[in-house]
Amino acid sequence: MSRTPRIESVGDHLGWSYANLARADAALQQGCSSYNRTHNIIRTRLFYGLKKGTMKVRSLYDDERIKMKVPQACCYCGSTSNLSIDHLMPRISNGNDESSNLIWACRSCNSSKQGRDMLDWMKRKDRFPAVLLLRRYLKLVLRYCDELDLLELPLPEAMDRELPFELSLIPHSFPPLAELCLWIYPENSSTCQGNSGDTERIRLR
Numbered sequence: 001m002s003r004t005p006r007i008e009s010v011g012d013h014l015g016w017s018y019a020n021l022a023r024a025d026a027a028l029q030q031g032c033s034s035y036n037r038t039h040n041i042i043r044t045r046l047f048y049g050l051k052k053g054t055m056k057v058r059s060l061y062d063d064e065r066i067k068m069k070v071p072q073a074c075c076y077c078g079s080t081s082n083l084s085i086d087h088l089m090p091r092i093s094n095g096n097d098e099s100s101n102l103i104w105a106c107r108s109c110n111s112s113k114q115g116r117d118m119l120d121w122m123k124r125k126d127r128f129p130a131v132l133l134l135r136r137y138l139k140l141v142l143r144y145c146d147e148l149d150l151l152e153l154p155l156p157e158a159m160d161r162e163l164p165f166e167l168s169l170i171p172h173s174f175p176p177l178a179e180l181c182l183w184i185y186p187e188n189s190s191t192c193q194g195n196s197g198d199t200e201r202i203r204l205r
């Protein structure tokens with residue numbers, strides 16, 4: 001199997017991003033500084049499992065559970081002051097008021113992001129979301145595409161559509177593990193300091 005599969009449909013595109021996310025998640029949870037063979041197998045199996053329908057993206061239950069466990073802080077910068085609720089999928093783009101779409105954000109991030117797509121907003125700020133925030137976001141995007149029967153749609157066709165997220169910004173390649181973090185805690189508010197210590201502070205599984 002080739003390392004990078006052929007990406008033809010929306011489902012392939014999202015599935016490959018989700019599989020890469022699972023690889024990063026596994027490596028970070030284990031405190032690894034580089035990917036090993038097992039991480040690559042996780043990615044490949046998940047991608048082809050999702051494609052063939054033998055595997056499913058897990059529900060948002062895990063993400064909701066984590067939300068209750070982590071300290072209340074801005075999901076983008078870790079600030080604990082002036083918190084407000086942010087719609088991960090913006091209201092202006094039909095994002096709903098369900099808990100799965102609601103996260104903490106400080107007023108500064110909230111007003112800077114406004115109605116923008118999260119990945120678009122973060123890209124402008126030259127930042128990459130925490131892995132578990134991206135996971136929630138991807139699950140919402142996958143759910144949206146599933147409900148509208150978009151997963152089988154050829155990717156170029158979907159790129160031309162008006163969607164409540166930037167399909168072209170859904171990442172396939174991630175920053176190096178040292179620059180990724182599972183979650184942004186209040187202590188590392190200004191930058192994402194990588195994986196050290198995150199899992200010690202709170203078990204995110």
Ligand SMILES: [Zn+2]
Nearest residue numbers: 074077106109
């Ligand atoms: Zn913030």
